[in-house]
Amino acid sequence: MTPITAGTSLKVASAQKRPIDWAKVLAHVILIAGSIMFLMPFIYVVSTSLKTAGEVYTFPPEFIPDPVAWENYPDALTAMPFDRFFLNTIFLAVGRILGLTLSCSLAGFAFAKLRWKGRNTLFFIVLLTLMIPTEVTLIPRYILFTKLGWINSFAPLLVPGFFAENAFFVFLFRQFFMTMGQDLIDAARIDGCSFAGLFWRIIVPNAKPVFAVVAIYVIQNNWNSFLLPMIYLTDRAKYTLALGLRLFNEQYYSQTHLLMAASVFVVIPIVILFFFMQRYFIQGVVFTGSKG
Amino acid sequence: MLIHDLFKPKRLSFWESLNAWVFVAPWILGFLFFTGGPILASLVISFTEWDIVNPPVWTGLGNYELMLSDPLFFQSLKVTTIYALVAVPLQIVVGLFIAILLNTKIRLIGVYRTLFYLPAVLPIVSVAVMWRWILSRDWGLINWFLSVFGVYGPGWLSEPEWALPALILMSLWGVGSGMLIYLAGLQGIPSDLYEAAKVDGAGAWASFVYVTLPMISPVILFQLVVGLIAAFQVFAQPFIMTQGGPQNSTLFYLLHLFRNAFEFFRMGYASALSWVLFMYIAVLTLLIFRFSAAWVFYEGEIKNE
Numbered sequence: 001m002t003p004i005t006a007g008t009s010l011k012v013a014s015a016q017k018r019p020i021d022w023a024k025v026l027a028h029v030i031l032i033a034g035s036i037m038f039l040m041p042f043i044y045v046v047s048t049s050l051k052t053a054g055e056v057y058t059f060p061p062e063f064i065p066d067p068v069a070w071e072n073y074p075d076a077l078t079a080m081p082f083d084r085f086f087l088n089t090i091f092l093a094v095g096r097i098l099g100l101t102l103s104c105s106l107a108g109f110a111f112a113k114l115r116w117k118g119r120n121t122l123f124f125i126v127l128l129t130l131m132i133p134t135e136v137t138l139i140p141r142y143i144l145f146t147k148l149g150w151i152n153s154f155a156p157l158l159v160p161g162f163f164a165e166n167a168f169f170v171f172l173f174r175q176f177f178m179t180m181g182q183d184l185i186d187a188a189r190i191d192g193c194s195f196a197g198l199f200w201r202i203i204v205p206n207a208k209p210v211f212a213v214v215a216i217y218v219i220q221n222n223w224n225s226f227l228l229p230m231i232y233l234t235d236r237a238k239y240t241l242a243l244g245l246r247l248f249n250e251q252y253y254s255q256t257h258l259l260m261a262a263s264v265f266v267v268i269p270i271v272i273l274f275f276f277m278q279r280y281f282i283q284g285v286v287f288t289g290s291k292g
Numbered sequence: 293m294l295i296h297d298l299f300k301p302k303r304l305s306f307w308e309s310l311n312a313w314v315f316v317a318p319w320i321l322g323f324l325f326f327t328g329g330p331i332l333a334s335l336v337i338s339f340t341e342w343d344i345v346n347p348p349v350w351t352g353l354g355n356y357e358l359m360l361s362d363p364l365f366f367q368s369l370k371v372t373t374i375y376a377l378v379a380v381p382l383q384i385v386v387g388l389f390i391a392i393l394l395n396t397k398i399r400l401i402g403v404y405r406t407l408f409y410l411p412a413v414l415p416i417v418s419v420a421v422m423w424r425w426i427l428s429r430d431w432g433l434i435n436w437f438l439s440v441f442g443v444y445g446p447g448w449l450s451e452p453e454w455a456l457p458a459l460i461l462m463s464l465w466g467v468g469s470g471m472l473i474y475l476a477g478l479q480g481i482p483s484d485l486y487e488a489a490k491v492d493g494a495g496a497w498a499s500f501v502y503v504t505l506p507m508i509s510p511v512i513l514f515q516l517v518v519g520l521i522a523a524f525q526v527f528a529q530p531f532i533m534t535q536g537g538p539q540n541s542t543l544f545y546l547l548h549l550f551r552n553a554f555e556f557f558r559m560g561y562a563s564a565l566s567w568v569l570f571m572y573i574a575v576l577t578l579l580i581f582r583f584s585a586a587w588v589f590y591e592g593e594i595k596n597e
Contacts, residue, residue, distance in 0.1 A: 110312040114308055115304055116308060135549060136331055140333040144333075163319065165326055224415045226528045227550070266417070271410070274413050
């Protein structure tokens with residue numbers, strides 16, 4: 001599929017003196033209205049997060065807070081150890097990036113570039129596991145990790161990552177490596193390069209985009225992840241941001257201004273990442289969509 | 293089979309094979325311990341009564357019989373199916389609509405794309421917390437919007453007939469990822485097809501129906517299947533926003549399963565629930581593929597690569 005590159009159409013600025021293209025005007029009108037509809041919930045939440053408790057409950061709502069209650073953010077973030085939740089989330093993200101990129105790319109490399117018996121059979125199993133809903137493994141895994149004594153530790157969330165738990169990533173790496181030329185690989189082999197050396201020196205440096213896509217994916221999933229951390233992490237000191245926010249939602253149910261401040265805080269790192277790494281986010285989605 | 297394969301005298305290099313097996317070893321172990329093994333275990337557990345603390349008791353098909361007399365099982369199946377049948381087609385229509393608008397060589401496409409896609413990357417727990425406020429009956433954004441048109445909005449999350457529609461509405465905020473996929477698909481349609489349609493006298497609507505839709509149909513099929521599977525995994529939204537209520541009107545399947553497993557510690561029953569879900573999704577997916585031949589168009593030239 002054609003990759004989307006940012007701003008492809010920016011160059012197609014309409015030449016002056018051309019008659020007005022009403023179809024385009026209509027498209028812009030609909031798109032602007034749609035953008036406002038998509039942005040409004042976020043604006044409303046940010047505006048609520050900057051209001052004083054008394055200002056929140058007014059109807060019709062005021063979108064510009066007066067006075068601006070900046071203190072909501074420190075108030076909300078110190079009401080619970082959000083710094084701790086943040087570090088835990090980062091720790092898990094880093095661990096999962098390490099584990100998943102390493103194990104999935106190695107498997108993808110073997111499936112794409114090495115010749116061995118059993119390759120097709122095993123790759124077929126990889127494709128099959130893509131279709132298994134996570135619910136089916138939820139309970140047996142929980143029992144397994146309970147018996148191993150891993151409950152209330154990061155292990156159940158980290159360890160499977162080192163064992164290529166995400167079949168989609170294996171598939172993604174394999175597809176990407178397949179497109180890499182065989183010549184370079186053959187040349188390296190003739191020069192006496194080992195397979196591990198081949199992977200590390202030829203494949204990895206030439207496959208940076210796919211590693212970036214996977215890393216972004218892992219960060220986003222990790223920020224999003226809720227059910228699994230909730231069943232495995234019981235001690236509040238081990239909570240992730242998602243779990244912390246859920247707890248905050250329960251305990252500060254009626255303090256909407258603080259609650260909105262906390263939820264904006266949880267969202268901001270992903271929004272920042274999104275603006276800087278948008279290309280990789282989009283590529284990831286397009287990869288997924290252009291299917292298996 | 294593995295060892296045998298390994299030593300078969302072929303032109304395959306032993307050293308290369310050995311390396312390959314080492315490289316896939318983590319995946320194999322992961323598959324055995326974290327996917328394949330657990331799936332089989334889950335099937336066996338579904339025939340038992342087990343609270344993890346005490347030893348499991350074999351009950352045969354007991355859990356599956358229990359399901360037939362569990363009104364909440366049917367309720368959760370109903371809620372999730374309605375959600376899937378309404379939300380997924382809506383997401384496809386809205387996502388495709390935005391993508392088509394963005395595919396018209398329009399200015400500022402990058403800005404629009406960013407705006408429409410942004411909500412889709414936000415963590416779901418935050419989105420749920422935010423939307424509980426946005427949907428608030430007395431002070432929410434949605435009801436303010438309705439009030440501008442003189443409509444007195446309902447208590448979206450507190451009235452049984454409005455809670456599920458509210459969650460469906462909220463899910464449309466996340467159509468951005470689908471939109472990107474359609475956009476990529478649309479940009480892959482060769483422009484000579486449109487030119488040929490134009491020569492044949494097709495207007496905008498005809499070229500949409502006879503060129504765009506057939507060419508994009510494999511992507512729609514894929515989104516339908518993916519959306520369906522995602523619909524059956526909805527959990528955080530009802531868990532945080534409605535706790536399955538009011539009157540179980542948002543008791544999604546996974547929420548029901550979660551309660552049985554992690555609140556009542558009925559691991560056997562919950563495993564049975566997960567297998568029924570697995571089968572249900574598999575049957576629905578098969579049905580979709582079975583009937584897709586009628587409307588999905590494949591052309592050898594268009595490859596999803």
